[in-house]
Amino acid sequence: MAITVRSASAAVFRPVRTRNAFEETVERLLQAIRLGVAGPGERLPAERDLAARLGVSRVTLREAIRAVADAGYVESRRGRYGGTFVVEELPESPRRDPSGVDLEDVLTMRRVLECGAAETAAGRALTPDERQHLMVALTEVDAVGTGSAEQYRRRDSRLHLAIAEVTAAPSLTSAVADVRTRVNELLDAIPLLATNIEHSNVQHRAIVAAILSGDPAAAHAAMDEHVEGTAALLRAFL
Structure with missing residues (x-):
């Protein structure tokens, strides 16, 4: 299921600063997931669209998605209805002091x-x-x-x-x-x-x-x- 909350998605997936593009892209992706803008089972926007909205290259976006996937938050699916999806069972958020x-x-x-x-x-x-x-x-x-x-x-x-x-x-x-x-x-x-x-x-x-x-x-x-x-x-x- 695609994200339907368009303005909330735009608010989270806003342009990042170029000096720390990779780190801030990871931050935006995790923020969207943790706030429920992209909930379990939902698909992230298409790569071309998401890279444009974040103001980063598709290479940077792919690296960030790979890092978030390695952490267990998203998964890639192939085929006609493929894309990057938030996993159904999210990892437990780390507790901060x-x-x-x-x-x-x-x-x-x-x-x-x-x-x-x-x-x-x-x-x-x-x-x-x-x-x-x-x-x-x-x-x-x-x-x-x-x-x-x-x-x-x-x-x-x-x-x-x-x-x-x-x-x-x-x-x-x-x-x-x-x-x-x-x-x-x-x-x-x-x-x-x-x-x-x-x-x-x-x-x-x-x-x-x-x-x-x-x-x-x-x-x-x-x-x-x-x-x-x-x-x-x-x-x-x-």
Whole structure:
């Protein structure tokens, strides 16, 4: 199945800096996978298209894909429907030591970006496709139980990226993708709590409802409550 989240894909697969083209290409590929922009079983964009979007040569892209494949995240398939696919069972993400992270910096950036995104999205006249995109992302995260922390993180991230996408501001979507990567690394260091997941899903529904009803103030307030709940858990554990 090909990637269908076009603007989120564009936000992650954006041009890299030429000095570290290989390393940053690997980073972009892994970010797309870990945020759920390219989920398990999904196909990455065609090599020619992806190299152009990243602003790298096809040789550099192939080297990066090979490195990501060697790490167990993607596989190549031949034939008419071939290409590079994300594996069905992803490797467990390495746990990083959060002690050196400026927690308040990350949380402040997330609050500013995501509350602003929700408010902006609610202030737009969304197209039917945009409204459906939000509802699909919401349904997908609602359907995930508490058995797989990584699967929940990917679906959760996909919803938050969907909210940023419907602001029609690509730079904002890129910034949200970056801060979500940092937040997820912190969340990976704490337990996944079933009650918190239930609470988060209720908040997700409130955020999306406010956006779809065109209420910027309510969308901002609902997102603020949501991100503050996550911030409280991170402060408590870390």
